[in-house]
Amino acid sequence: MPFSNNYTGLAGYSHEPGTPSVQAGVLLVNLGTPSAPTARAVRPYLAQFLADPRVIEYPRWLWWLILHGVILRIRPARSAHAYGKVWTERGSPLRFGSEALASGLQAELIRQRPDAPIRVALAMRYGEPSVAHTIAQLQREGVRRLLVLPLYPQYSATSTGSVLDALADSIKTLRWPPELRIVNDYHDDPGHIEALALSIERWWKAHGRGEKLLLSFHGIPERYLHAGDPYFCQCHATARLLRERLGLADDQLVISFQSRVGRERWLHPYTDATVRRLAAEGVRKLDVACPGFAVDCLETLEEIAMQNRDFFIDAGGETLRYIPALNDSAEQVDSLAALVLRHTQGWPEFAADYDATAARQDRSDARQRAQQRRDRPD
């Protein structure tokens, strides 16, 4: 199957056989998204997502019955309708946003390290291109050291932990896996906080400021917090650091959790209840940002910018303005490039005295010798 990421043809990387290979790679991983805004396409996506034991911690057989007996009969059509509202001619925002970010990061890493650039690839936890497929492709291109960077600033077992499962499964099928490093989270990375602050300030400069800033994070069942998931605390840490950096008073910034699924209690307070409460308390102009999402997606563009906007206005508010995710902005590209360079420090190709040109020649000679050995008739 051809490699489907459409930004792989960037300057500096030719994938023709016989060209010098790269040694270092970064694998960005995002959640994944359906291939079309139809119930037919949403169903297998939801089936894979919601069958993940990291996401739904219920007794397997009981959950299987509920998932296949109830949820997969109702939810695909409902979700497809929601996806239809945010779908564009470029496809799903999560997909093209993640691809644009990967492409921007690739260009920046080539700019910063022209002698030993790091190959950037994007995989999806659910759907295509899968983690396993993308790692196998990177290996064919000569990547021997790989930094895995899940696009989740805050660690949760349901999101980041699940990417680690996919990574572990992929490794099982490889005879000689690459050397691995993993970014567990970057919720308090100063460069990331600065990127968030700059992008919010840029937005305020263009549109003016609302009365309050609401930070809405994706929720998880509260039970997972009590079982030790650090996600809730990391969301609060991100929010506090951002509040301090923006110079906001305690009561100017509000935190809430969105996207609840099912009847169990999730992290509190809920976003829908919060926007209604703020309207009832007299807030007229509310700004909302979602710092837990690296790129915009259904949960920000439909749930916040449409659904919760309606809740706010129905409860007496005037305008709810959604401040876009970092997406492929220079702020995010720069902060992730810095993060990548920090996490790959000490890799031989980045040592000060490393001769990239000579090393490339060595590798290409070695590959040629290996090819000749393979071509030799036994």
Ligand SMILES: C=CC1=C(C)c2cc3[nH]c(cc4nc(cc5[nH]c(cc1n2)c(C)c5CCC(=O)O)C(CCC(=O)O)=C4C)c(C)c3C=C
């Ligand atoms: C911070 C990232 C995320 C966490 C944590 C997370 C937990 C989580 N999600 C569900 C169920 C659903 N999430 C859905 C969409 C969705 N979730 C995230 C991120 C996190 N989820 C993103 C980026 C998206 C958008 C995907 C897109 O295509 O744009 C959906 C699908 C949409 C729908 O049917 O509403 C479901 C379902 C659970 C149960 C959970 C933790 C237990």
Ligand SMILES: [Fe+2]
């Ligand atoms: Fe989710």
Ligand SMILES: [Fe+2]
């Ligand atoms: Fe949602």
